[in-house]
Each structure stands twice: as C-alpha cells, then as structure tokens.
Amino acid sequence: MTSLTKVESNAAMPVQDLDLIDADVSVGVESSADVERCERPWGFYETLMMGKRFQVKRIVVRPGGKLSLQSHLHRAETWVVVAGCAKVTVGDDIKLLGENEYVRIPLGEVHRMENPGVTSMHLIEVQTGGYLGEDDIIRYEDVYGRQ
Numbered sequence: 001m002t003s004l005t006k007v008e009s010n011a012a013m014p015v016q017d018l019d020l021i022d023a024d025v026s027v028g029v030e031s032s033a034d035v036e037r038c039e040r041p042w043g044f045y046e047t048l049m050m051g052k053r054f055q056v057k058r059i060v061v062r063p064g065g066k067l068s069l070q071s072h073l074h075r076a077e078t079w080v081v082v083a084g085c086a087k088v089t090v091g092d093d094i095k096l097l098g099e100n101e102y103v104r105i106p107l108g109e110v111h112r113m114e115n116p117g118v119t120s121m122h123l124i125e126v127q128t129g130g131y132l133g134e135d136d137i138i139r140y141e142d143v144y145g146r147q
Contacts, residue, residue, distance in 0.1 A: 056126050
C-alpha cells in the first residue's frame with residue numbers, strides 16, 4: 001500500500017505568468033524583473049538568491065574579460081562553469097575549467113577568473129560566509145584600473 005501526501009504551495013507559478021525582461025537563449029536562462037544586473041568592464045553579474053550566510057550569483061564574462069586578482073576577508077566561493085571556458089587562478093594554481101567543472105576558493109585565498117574563449121563564459125558563484133558585501137574585496141591587480 002502506498003501513502004501519498006498532498007502539498008500545496010504558492011511557490012511555483014506557470015512560466016507564462018512571469019514578467020520576463022531578458023532571455024539568454026544560448027544557455028537557456030530567463031531572468032525575471034526581480035533580478036538586478038550589475039554591469040562590469042568584464043561582463044555582468046546577477047544576484048539570484050541571498051540568505052543570511054550565502055549568496056548565489058550568475059556571472060557572465062565576455063571573451064577576453066578578466067576579473068581582478070583579489071581575495072576576501074569574510075567569504076569563501078565556489079564557481080561552477082555552465083557555458084564556455086574559464087581560466088581560474090586560486091593561489092599559485094592556474095587551470096582551465098570547462099562546462100560542468102567547478103573550483104572552490106577558500107576564505108582569504110587570492111583568486112581570479114578569466115575568459116580565454118571566443119564566446120561568453122557563464123558560471124554560477126556560491127558565496128558563503130559571515131559578510132557578503134561587494135566591499136569585501138582586496139584587489140591586487142586589475143586590468144581596468146579599479147582600486
């Protein structure tokens with residue numbers, strides 16, 4: 001005998017009810033009006049979800065784009081490549097990541113991501129820690145002249 005439980009929730013809604021402002025067909029991403037896009041010299045990011053001690057971002061890096069060599073005092077990060085190719089630096093290690101590959105950046109570790117490819121690189125970044133503000137960045141090198 002099988003036991004079933006009915007769960008009712010307002011959390012899901014049909015796709016046609018969403019107010020879509022952007023669709024990235026190449027990786028099947030649709031962004032709702034609730035997601036704020038932050039433009040940067042290397043591409044952009046969108047904060048998809050925030051909690052007390054975590055944050056999830058979608059990061060898109062243009063071909064040839066390079067984020068600053070940096071570290072954080074209050075957070076660790078995990079990067080998962082979902083489209084394209086990423087050249088990542090974590091400490092003294094430099095490696096290429098393809099789709100479905102990931103890297104963990106421990107708290108305080110010097111790191112950078114670059115897009116050596118000819119198409120945009122898309123990744124999901126999961127930040128964890130006690131403080132997740134954008135001002136928790138120590139920059140060591142930046143090709144765009146940011147401090």
